[in-house]
Structure formats: C-alpha cells, structure tokens
Amino acid sequence: MNQTSSEVGAQVLAKLIARAAPQNEAAIVALINEFKGPALREALAKSRLIDPAQYGPALAVYLGLEWLPHLPDPGLALRDQFFELVGIRFAKARACFPLHLEDQELRLAVVEPWPRAPYLEVARALGAERLDLVLTSPEELAATINRSFDTNQSSAEEAAEVLEGDQDTDYLAHWSSEETEDLLDAQNEEPIKRLMNSILFQAVKDNSSDIHIDPGFGETQVRYRVDGVLRPVTKVKKRGHIPLVNRVKVMAGLDISSKSKPQDGRTMILLAGKKIDIRVSIIPTIHGEQAVLRLLNQAKGIGSLAGLGFNPALANRMRALMTQPHGIVLVTGPTGSGKTTTLYAALAEIDSKKKNIVTIEDPVEYQIGDYGQMQVNEKTGLTFAKGLRAMLRQDPDVIMVGEMRDAETAQIAIQASLTGHLVLSTLHTNDAPSSVVRLIDMGIEPFLVSSTLTAAVAQRLVRLICPHCKEEHPLDKEELQQAGFLPQWLQGYVGHLWRGRGCEICLQSGYQGRSGVYELLMVTDPLRKAIAKGADASVIRQIAIEGGMLELSQDCAEKALAGLTSLEEFLRISASGKLNA
DSSP states (O other): OOOOHHHHHHHHHHHHHGGGOGGGHHHHHHHHHHOOTTHHHHHHHHHTSSOHHHHHHHHHHHHTOEEOSSOOOOOHHHHHHHHHHTOHHHHHHHTEEEEEEETTEEEEEESOOOOOHHHHHHHHHTTOSEEEEEEOOHHHHHHHHHHHHHTTOOOHHHHHHHTTSHHHHHHHHHHTSSOOTTGGGOSOOHHHHHHHHHHHHHHHHTTEEEEEEEEOSSEEEEEEEETTEEEEEEEEEGGGHHHHHHHHHHHHTOOTTOOSSOEEEEEEEEETTEEEEEEEEEEEETTEEEEEEEEEEGGGOOOOHHHHTOOHHHHHHHHHHTTOSSEEEEEEOSTTSSHHHHHHHHHTTSOTTTSOEEEEESSOOSOOTTSEEEEOBGGGTBOHHHHHHHHGGGOOSEEEESOOOSHHHHHHHHHHHHTTOEEEEEEOOSSHHHHHHHHHHTTOOHHHHHHHEEEEEEEEEEEEEOTTSEEEEEOOHHHHHHHTOOGGGGTTOOSEEEEEOOOTTTTTSSEEEEEEEEEEEEOOHHHHHHHHTTOOHHHHHHHHHHTTOOOHHHHHHHHHHTTSSOHHHHHHHEETTEEOO
C-alpha cells in the first residue's frame, strides 16, 4: 500500500530525531502523526523518547531552515523598533526575535515555524515585505529577549531618583501617613510601582538571592545579597519607606494596616520571561518595618549533584545512597547554605515513576509535579510531626522532611526509617559528625541513631572566581601551609592559586556564582559501634577521617587548587584545618 506524503514526512522527521535512539523511531512516528504544530515539541518532550535538545536541529534539517544555537545581536536600532512596535509580551508569547532587516526582508528567529501568521504580522509591523525564518532553542530565544530587554530597564538607583521630584515627593508624603488602608485606591501609584519593579528587576539581573529594605533615621537603604554578600544598591527618602513596604505587602497579600507585628507571605512574579518565587518577611523595628524578600528563580530548575559542586566520587556515593531502601540521610549546615537544593538534587536521582516520593517543607521551595509535596501550616496545626505522621499513611517509598526541628519529628523520622522508608532531612549543625550528637541531644537513643543513620552531609557555599577577570595569584607552599593547607594536598602544586581582579560583569567583586563544598560521613560498622557507645563528635570525626571522609576544608582546598575559588574563600571556610562555624 502506498504511503501518503504526510506519512513519509513523519518518517523522515522521525529518522532525523531518532538518530541517537533509533529504537524509538516507530513511537516517534506515531507521535508525529498524532500531533501537529507546536504541540509536537511538548508531546515528544513528555514522551521522554528523545533528548529535547535533538528536536530543534532535526526540525530545521527537515524543513530546510537554518539552525542557530546562538543568536547574534540585531543592533540597537532594530531592537528598539521591535520593542516599540511589537512589544516584549508578543515576543515572549510567540517566541520570536528579529535578527536582521534589510531591503524589506526580515530575518526572524523563532522556536516553532508554525503558525506563520503571527510572524507575518511582525514583518508588517516592522515594514518588511518578505520573511526569512531561522530556528533556535527556547532557552536561547528567551535569554536573547531577556538580554535585550535588560538594556531598556532603568536601575533601582535611577528609579529611586524619580522620587526626588516635588510632585512625586508630595505623592509620597500623602501616602506616608498612618492611614494606609486605602493605598490600593490611589489613582497615582506609578512612582512607587516603578521603584519596586526596578528593585526586583535589578535584583534578578544581578542574580541576588535576597533583597533587604532597611529603614534608618533619615532614609531607607535597599541592599542585595549577591553570592552570599550584602551590598548597598540605593537609598530612598524616609517618606518613601511606608509606601515601599506597603507595595511589598500588597504583592505578598499581607495586611497593610498592621505595622506592629511580624508578617510572612509569598508571591510569584514574571520578570523578563523568568518565573520568580518571592518569600517575604516583614518585622517591626524602632525605625519602621524592615522587609526581606528571598528570591527563588524557578526557571533555573534543580541542578545536578555535579552542578552543585560535588566531586565525581562524592556524587557517586550520593547516588548510591538514593538507591537504599531505608535509612536516614541528613544534610547539615547553616541557614542559606543550600541544604534544600542538595536534597532536591539527590531526589532527582530517584526514578519518581517507580517510587512514591513525598515531601513536607516550610515552605515548599521547588514545586515538582512528580512529588507529593505538603506545606507546613502552624496556624492550622499542620506541623512537621503531624504532617509526617499523615505521610506514613500515603504508602511512601522516600520521604523528605524539610527540617528536623524537634524531638517529636526526629522520633517519627527514626520510626519511618525502621519501617522501610528512605528519609532525607536537614539539621543545623556545623559539621557532619556533630549531626550524630545533635540527634542524641534531641532525645534519640544512641542505638537507634547507629542503626538508622546511613550518612550525613555537611556543606557550605563558597564564591567562585569571576572567569572574566580571573588572574594568577602566586603563593609559596609555605604560605599555603600556614593558611591551613596540609602537605599532602599540595602534591603537584603549580606555584599559584587564582583570584578575581574585579570587573563590571562581577560588579568589581572578583566573584561570580557560588559552589558547594562538602564532607560526606558514611556510617560504617566502626562508626555504628562508636555511636552506640555514645562517642562524642571528635571521636566520630576521627573514625570517619580514618575511613576516608573528605573534610569540608579539604574539599574547599581542592577547589582553590583547581582555580574555582580563592584563598580568601578557603580561609573563610576553614582555619588551620578546623572549621569556622
């Protein structure tokens, strides 16, 4: 029987897509025949038959279009014309961006070649009569739109200067009174909205983890936490403080009339195509309400263990731990050290199709469709302990508890591990051996700790040297040994470490991004015997080191020797081989 042209086309496209996985060709053909247009990409991605990165280049070959993994700059004139006549919302909704316009022909980068009608509208809006489409990935197109949109945005400092004018000052004076319950009824609320939007935009642009709005005697200071370090961004006149905090409250759904009690809230915004989850905390101080906004960029997703900074050996051990049918794995470290991110990266190593994974957190930081996630709510009586009890009736295989805050939660987690569940959780301790002592201090019997605890991971975050201004930092071996490097770490030392000189890209800090440093304590038989006898943290540490445990300071030293971080960061993490808590 003769095949139709559409069937032949489906097979051709399937062969192109299935080059890396020819055994999936028949299933891919079936999907191509069932789905048409943009829905095909989504259907193939959900099927898990292919790597999503294969689809775009294969489609370009099939349609005879050019594939561009990286998009060039279209130039300021075309970019401004595009944003003025077409707009960023249309660009994001239709996933398109102009590359070149000459002789009435528009070269347009798109993610999907169909439907063509919206792209023809763009060409007409820009005065073009002919249209030349090129394909690129969704990630590259979104990044290009965001970069281009960045250039059209004012900084938070510039937005704060807008509030210096008489008219805006009068507006702020009016809304700075204690009668703030009618704030939402204000006709002219543009100045404060513009300031708040600029603060948020610049925070995302600078990869900030937190925004601090701190009231003082005569003015309010706005600061960002970038790579773990707070830096001032702008200042707002005192009369602008209340409307600025009220704007934060409105966004988070908090009570703007209450100024004498702490409030916590949460909101989500879309900023330049990025979904940003914002956790808001407001407390009263003697100078006014202080607000802290924690930003979580959902678009970044959950990284791999290697991407978080685990060396190959530690990453393999963590993967092995995730295959265990039962036991407790703890991640320890101070607040903001990335414990929850590590737990989710570990959970991602488990096949959620074959195992029931449930989590209880306060708050839920990453929303994952394949997991059953429960949010702690103290107001309704849903505590970690009660939620954990309820989860045990949900036939779970793996349970993630956001934090072991009390003895009751720890006891239930211990019982869960004894009854055949793998339990992951966090503790606030300075190092991995101390987590054992902490459990015993919480009232867990030593013999229960020794029989249920499988491993403990301690971690810190260190800043990474900016690759754009990285330079050699000559140092003698003796200097490094005085700083805490052990002689056995310096075998093959090349005579220098690295540091960042400081540039515009890293905001003159010399650092860009962060990585984790880790120590992984595996509970071996000698350790189980020591824990059951009530050994203290120093004894546990010594046994773990003899068993091959890599200490935090050593992991940090290896990253410094590899040129990832600096001596300054090593000194912050450790001193003479001993942790600075």
